[in-house]
Structures are given as structure tokens and as C-alpha cells.
Amino acid sequence: MSRMRITGSAFPLVDASGALLDNIDTDMIFHNRWLHITELSEMAQHALGNLEGYEDFAARVKPGSWVVAGRNFGAGSSRQQAVDCFKALGCVGVIAISVAPIYLRNAINAAMPAAQIPDLAGAVEPGDVLALDMEAGTLTNERTNTVLQAEPPISSVQVEIYRAGGLLRME
Amino acid sequence: MGQTIIEKLVSAKLGSPAAAGDVVWLPQDVVTARDFGGANVVKNFLAAYGADAAVFNADGIRFTFDCNAPANTAGYATNQQICRDFARRRGITVHDVDAGIGSHLLIEQGLAIPGITAIGTDSHYNILGAVGALGQGMGDVDVAYAFHTGQVWFEVPATVRVNVSGKLAPNASAKDLTLAIVHHFGSGGLLGRAVEFYGDVVETLDLPGRITLASMATEMSAVIAIIPPGASVLDWLGGRTNSPVETITADPDAKYVDEVTLDLGVIEPMIAEPYSPASVRPVRIVAEEGVRIDTGFIGSCTNGRFEDFNEGYAQLEDGGVAAGVTLKLVPATREVYGQILSEGLIEGFFQAGALIHNQGCGGCAAGQVGMTGEGEVQVSTSNRNFRGKQGAGRTYLASPATVAASVRAGRITVPEAKR
Incomplete structure (x- = not known):
């Protein structure tokens, strides 16, 4: 099988100074008042609805975007909706300096590419085309032509589940 | 080679040695879903495996309605009913809106004892580290998969050994100790790690105090914080189960990714x-x-x-x-x-x-x-x-x-x- 290379356009989540936001928690991503929603299509509009400055994310983000963030992305609850809401918007996946463990699992299980890139700070501008090579565990910024390494590396199980199209499609 | 507690626990479950970094399919003793996430679990399960699909073991599954109890929105009420219907058809126990918090029920009912594995749609399931069990909060896809197969994939985390010294001030308690520890490590300070807690101030905590400390592992983004149960906790647990209750201890030559000595002095209210x-x-x-x-x-x-x-x-x-x-x-x-x-x-x-x-x-x-x-x-x-x-x-x-x-x-x- 050919290498799995996923390409999308960067949508960085940043503070006023332009630095990637750390500790974006699951209540900022998908607030607990919407937890009763089980339909993917209804989840989309609430994505990042509780993150200051990004309340209108659902209207602004274009399909094919990478959600790009700082440290400890997705800290907090186990809600799958915090992954599903991005999928519902057609986002490609999540690239962050680090990702909270439960969030990372949920992304992997939903076959949403997610990678932890320690050297991400300052390396991505809005709209940059980023290509994630799932097997090599590398992220290429096609504008700057830099290659960054995922660390910890993307695990074999993540690749396997991605290839199957999600945990629930695994044999 | 020596093993940490989590390496031993996982190895015992698998029947073969496992070390930090290994990705394994880990059998689960208890799989639960709450009213939060539960309906999504059911929906995922039915969509993936069919309306008549069987669960891996009805006795190993529980629904616990603790988030919105009793339901105060029609959405939550409907979600709870979706879970009840699913459970009734398959002989699964429902701890309904009158029961309480699922993770605490597992401890009270003697289901969570040292060495067992449990998952639930509750990010504070690692609270079970308070009794030396491997509890993990997971999303509804993982839990749906485990309903069907009884297992989840698991990357054995590296362990940080933390020795805490200090003394609680007379007006301080386990929560103050816990907040001081969260302050030390920070929100993402133990990201993806297992933690073993040692030291007098931790070892003298009663079970509720251990629950407090273990529960906030999530707030440091740790996979789990294990507080090896001492005699009094084992006695308490032994009164709740007929299964043998025995603490898993780390080997003296276990390999830690980090060893931290934390001297908190006199711990005042935080x-x-x-x-x-x-x-x-x-x-x-x-x-x-x-x-x-x-x-x-x-x-x-x-x-x-x-x-x-x-x-x-x-x-x-x-x-x-x-x-x-x-x-x-x-x-x-x-x-x-x-x-x-x-x-x-x-x-x-x-x-x-x-x-x-x-x-x-x-x-x-x-x-x-x-x-x-x-x-x-x-x-x-x-x-x-x-x-x-x-x-x-x-x-x-x-x-x-x-x-x-x-x-x-x-x-x-x-x-x-x-x-």
C-alpha cells in the first residue's frame, strides 16, 4: 500500500500575540451543554464554540483544514464529540505540540489523523499547506519546505486503525 | 528486567510480559458507559455490529447514569432510555439515576480491586488508581468496541515515580495535598504518563483521600496515578468482594522515565x-x-x-x-x-x-x-x-x-x- 500522506490547509488557533494556544480543553472544543447531541451533523456548529475568539470557528473554517494548536490539546473530558465536531466540519485532523491522552485515543479511533509535533511553535502560518505522512511520522510545511518530526512517533496501531477507517471497522 | 506497577498489571492481564511503549490489546474486566456518552456508545455499537449483535459479556458491562441524574433535559432523558432499552435486551445491569457516580460504585461494590482493568465514558475513571486498579476514561468509540470485544488497544505508558514528603497542616486534607501536586506538575505536566505515588503523606491517606488524589491525575493529563493500597485499604476492599485482594508492587529495579522527589513541607490549605x-x-x-x-x-x-x-x-x-x-x-x-x-x-x-x-x-x-x-x-x-x-x-x-x-x-x- 502506498504511503499515507494527508494534506490540508493550516487553521492555527492562536492568542493575541499569534502564539499557538495551549491547554485548549474539551469544554472549549465542545461545551458540555451540547453533550446530549448524538448526530454528527448537529455537532459541527458547536465546534470551538466556547473558545474565546473562535466562537465563530464553524463558520470560518473551510473543509480540508488542519486544526493547529499548542500544548495539551483536548485536555479534560472523554467526550467523543470533541473529535466528531471537527470531522463534521470536514477538518482533516489535528496537529498540536502535544495532545491529551484521551483526546488522542478518540481521534485515532475515529480515524481522524492527529500528530504531536514538539517543534510546531512558529513553524506554521494560517493557510500553509501541511502534509502529514502517517507512516514516516513527519509533517511537511509545503510553503516553507520544512519537515518536522512527530514525537512520540505515530504508533503502529494508529496507522492500522486509520487504514481500517476507524476502530469500529477493525476485524 | 524489573517492572513498574502498570507493566506488571498489564503483563498479568495478557499472560505475557509487557513493557512501556508496547501497544497491546488489553482485556477489560469491567466496561461501563454513563448517560454522558452512553447513547453514543449504543448508537456506535448498533451501527457497527448490527441490531442483534451480542456483547462480550453482559456481566462485565454496566450503565451508570450519574451525569444528569435525574435527567433535567428531554435530550438526556432520551439518551438514558436508549441505554435502558439496550441493556434490558441484553441482560446488562443499569445503575440508574438513583445510584450515584459510576467509578465510586465500582469501588463500593468490590468490582474495582487491585489489578483489574476497567474503562468507562468518564475521564476520571483513572480514579481507580486509588485502589491499584487500571481505570481509563475513554470515548464512545472505544467503549462501543469494548462492549463487543471486551478489549481495547492500549499503549503501555512510561511511569514517573513520585516520592512526596511533607505533612498536612491540622486544617489541611487530601485535596490540599492534591492541589499542591497539580500545581507542581502543571496541567500537562504528566502528559501520557503513568504515575506511582509514594511517601508517608500519601501512604497515610485513607481511601477517600486516595480517591481525591488519584482523581486529579486527569488534570495533569496523566494516564493514571496509582497509589499502592496499604493494609487498611486492602481490608476495606476485602470486605466488599470475595475475590482475593492483593496489591501489585513495583519491582525494585523497575525502569522509570523519571523519578521525582517532592518535598512539600507543611501543606497548608490550597x-x-x-x-x-x-x-x-x-x-x-x-x-x-x-x-x-x-x-x-x-x-x-x-x-x-x-x-x-x-x-x-x-x-x-x-x-x-x-x-x-x-x-x-x-x-x-x-x-x-x-x-x-x-x-x-x-x-x-x-x-x-x-x-x-x-x-x-x-x-x-x-x-x-x-x-x-x-x-x-x-x-x-x-x-x-x-x-x-x-x-x-x-x-x-x-x-x-x-x-x-x-x-x-x-x-x-x-x-x-x-x-
């Missing part, structure tokens, strides 16, 4: 300020700044045991809740409620002006107890104070004693020594 559980300062300092409060909350999986209510109660014995301030109490489980009742605390709390609610998760998630309005200030014993989590107000996290002393004074206040 408080986490909005909007991060790691924004911790001594209550003494915050109190000096004069923080007026509107409401207090005692409960949650972190501080919802009888001992927690007793600790708060002691601060209210000779004085009630200040005028214009409210105190909300939510016992973790029906058993805890029964203890508060039989020990006579309910009468005293009532006379002090407190509101006593039914058991459950209370203000966390979209619960009906403890929501705050714009500008409202809450002091809570729960574990998270993210912006907007418990409404539009500002939430401080503290011990039951600090919460009770603060609602009594109407402002954030250092509790009196009661032990």
Missing part, C-alpha cells in the same frame, strides 16, 4: 483559581485579597465521600452559611447519602442552611446542581474550573473544609483546624 486546576495558591494568600463568594459546592468524584462531607460539616457546626450565600451538597453515591443520613449530618447541614441534593456528579458536565451565572463566584470541591464548565461564573477549587469555611464567612477563608 485553592485553584479560575480558570485552571493548576493555578494554585495558598488559601491564606487568596483570602487576604478579599474574594467575596456567592455559592459553595461539596461533592463530585473528587470529594464526594462521607469523610469529605464530615470535613465540611466540622466547619459549620457552630455557625451556618452566610446570608446571601448558598451551599450545595451532592453525595457521590446512595451509600454516601445513607451515611450522611445515619450519622446525623443532614439535620446539621439543613440547620446550617445547606441545600442537600440527590447523589450523582452534581455540577460537573451538564448537571443540574452547581451551575453559575455571569459574575457569580463559586468555591467547589470538584476537579475542574475551566472557563464556562460550570456555567458563566468563576469557580475556585478547594477542600471541603475551605468550601465550608468560605460559605460561612461569605468570602474565601482559611478553615479552622478541626482535627
Whole structure:
């Protein structure tokens, strides 16, 4: 099988100074008042609805975007909706300096590419085309032509589940 | 080669040696879903495996309705009913809206004992580290998969060994120790790690205190914090199960990714300020700044045991809740409620002006107890104070004693020594 290379356009989540936001928690991503929603299509509009400055994310983000963030992305609850809401918007996946463990699992299980890139700070501008090579565990910024390494590396199980199209499609 | 506790636990489950970094398919003893996430689990399960698909073992599965109990929105009520229907058709036990917090039920019912594996749609399932079990909060896809197969994929985490030294001040408790530790490591400070806690100040904690500490592993983004059960915890657990109860200990030559010695000296009452559980300062300092409060909350999986209510109660014995301030109490489980009742605390709390609610998760998630309005200030014993989590107000996290002393004074206040 050919290498799995996923390409999308960067949508960085940043503070006023332009630095990637750390500790974006699951209540900022998908607030607990919407937890009763089980339909993917209804989840989309609430994505990042509780993150200051990004309340209108659902209207602004274009399909094919990478959600790009700082440290400890997705800290907090186990809600799958915090992954599903991005999928519902057609986002490609999540690239962050680090990702909270439960969030990372949920992304992997939903076959949403997610990678932890320690050297991400300052390396991505809005709209940059980023290509994630799932097997090599590398992220290429096609504008700057830099290659960054995922660390910890993307695990074999993540690749396997991605290839199957999600945990629930695994044999 | 020597093994850490989590390596031993996983190896025992698999019947073959496992080490940090290995990705394994880990069998689960208990798989649960709450009202939060439960309906999504059912939906995923049915879509993936079909309407007539069987679960791996009906006895190993529980539904626990603790988030929104009883349901206060039609959406939650419908989701709970979806779970009930699914459970009835398959002979699965439902701990309904009258039971309490799922993770605490597993401990009370002797299902969570050292060495077992459990998952649930609750990010604080690693609370089971308090009894030396491997609990993991997972999303509804993982749980649906485990309903069907009885296992989940698991990357064995590297372990950080933490030796804590220090002594609790007479007006401090496990929550103050916990907040001091969260402050030390920070929100993402133990990201993806297992933790083993040692040291006198940890080892002398009773089970409720261990639950408090283990519960906030999530707030440091750890996979789990294991506090190896000592004799008194093993005795307590032994009274709840017929299975043998034995602590898993790390090998002397176990390999740790990091060993941290944390000397906390005299641990005084601590408080986490909005909007991060790691924004911790001594209550003494915050109190000096004069923080007026509107409401207090005692409960949650972190501080919802009888001992927690007793600790708060002691601060209210000779004085009630200040005028214009409210105190909300939510016992973790029906058993805890029964203890508060039989020990006579309910009468005293009532006379002090407190509101006593039914058991459950209370203000966390979209619960009906403890929501705050714009500008409202809450002091809570729960574990998270993210912006907007418990409404539009500002939430401080503290011990039951600090919460009770603060609602009594109407402002954030250092509790009196009661032990």
C-alpha cells in the first residue's frame, strides 16, 4: 500500500500575540451543554464554540483544514464529540505540540489523523499547506519546505486503525 | 528486567510480559458507559455490529447514569432510555439515576480491586488508581468496541515515580495535598504518563483521600496515578468482594522515565483559581485579597465521600452559611447519602442552611446542581474550573473544609483546624 500522506490547509488557533494556544480543553472544543447531541451533523456548529475568539470557528473554517494548536490539546473530558465536531466540519485532523491522552485515543479511533509535533511553535502560518505522512511520522510545511518530526512517533496501531477507517471497522 | 506497577498489571492481564511503549490489546474486566456518552456508545455499537449483535459479556458491562441524574433535559432523558432499552435486551445491569457516580460504585461494590482493568465514558475513571486498579476514561468509540470485544488497544505508558514528603497542616486534607501536586506538575505536566505515588503523606491517606488524589491525575493529563493500597485499604476492599485482594508492587529495579522527589513541607490549605486546576495558591494568600463568594459546592468524584462531607460539616457546626450565600451538597453515591443520613449530618447541614441534593456528579458536565451565572463566584470541591464548565461564573477549587469555611464567612477563608 502506498504511503499515507494527508494534506490540508493550516487553521492555527492562536492568542493575541499569534502564539499557538495551549491547554485548549474539551469544554472549549465542545461545551458540555451540547453533550446530549448524538448526530454528527448537529455537532459541527458547536465546534470551538466556547473558545474565546473562535466562537465563530464553524463558520470560518473551510473543509480540508488542519486544526493547529499548542500544548495539551483536548485536555479534560472523554467526550467523543470533541473529535466528531471537527470531522463534521470536514477538518482533516489535528496537529498540536502535544495532545491529551484521551483526546488522542478518540481521534485515532475515529480515524481522524492527529500528530504531536514538539517543534510546531512558529513553524506554521494560517493557510500553509501541511502534509502529514502517517507512516514516516513527519509533517511537511509545503510553503516553507520544512519537515518536522512527530514525537512520540505515530504508533503502529494508529496507522492500522486509520487504514481500517476507524476502530469500529477493525476485524 | 524489573517492572513498574502498570507493566506488571498489564503483563498479568495478557499472560505475557509487557513493557512501556508496547501497544497491546488489553482485556477489560469491567466496561461501563454513563448517560454522558452512553447513547453514543449504543448508537456506535448498533451501527457497527448490527441490531442483534451480542456483547462480550453482559456481566462485565454496566450503565451508570450519574451525569444528569435525574435527567433535567428531554435530550438526556432520551439518551438514558436508549441505554435502558439496550441493556434490558441484553441482560446488562443499569445503575440508574438513583445510584450515584459510576467509578465510586465500582469501588463500593468490590468490582474495582487491585489489578483489574476497567474503562468507562468518564475521564476520571483513572480514579481507580486509588485502589491499584487500571481505570481509563475513554470515548464512545472505544467503549462501543469494548462492549463487543471486551478489549481495547492500549499503549503501555512510561511511569514517573513520585516520592512526596511533607505533612498536612491540622486544617489541611487530601485535596490540599492534591492541589499542591497539580500545581507542581502543571496541567500537562504528566502528559501520557503513568504515575506511582509514594511517601508517608500519601501512604497515610485513607481511601477517600486516595480517591481525591488519584482523581486529579486527569488534570495533569496523566494516564493514571496509582497509589499502592496499604493494609487498611486492602481490608476495606476485602470486605466488599470475595475475590482475593492483593496489591501489585513495583519491582525494585523497575525502569522509570523519571523519578521525582517532592518535598512539600507543611501543606497548608490550597485553592485553584479560575480558570485552571493548576493555578494554585495558598488559601491564606487568596483570602487576604478579599474574594467575596456567592455559592459553595461539596461533592463530585473528587470529594464526594462521607469523610469529605464530615470535613465540611466540622466547619459549620457552630455557625451556618452566610446570608446571601448558598451551599450545595451532592453525595457521590446512595451509600454516601445513607451515611450522611445515619450519622446525623443532614439535620446539621439543613440547620446550617445547606441545600442537600440527590447523589450523582452534581455540577460537573451538564448537571443540574452547581451551575453559575455571569459574575457569580463559586468555591467547589470538584476537579475542574475551566472557563464556562460550570456555567458563566468563576469557580475556585478547594477542600471541603475551605468550601465550608468560605460559605460561612461569605468570602474565601482559611478553615479552622478541626482535627
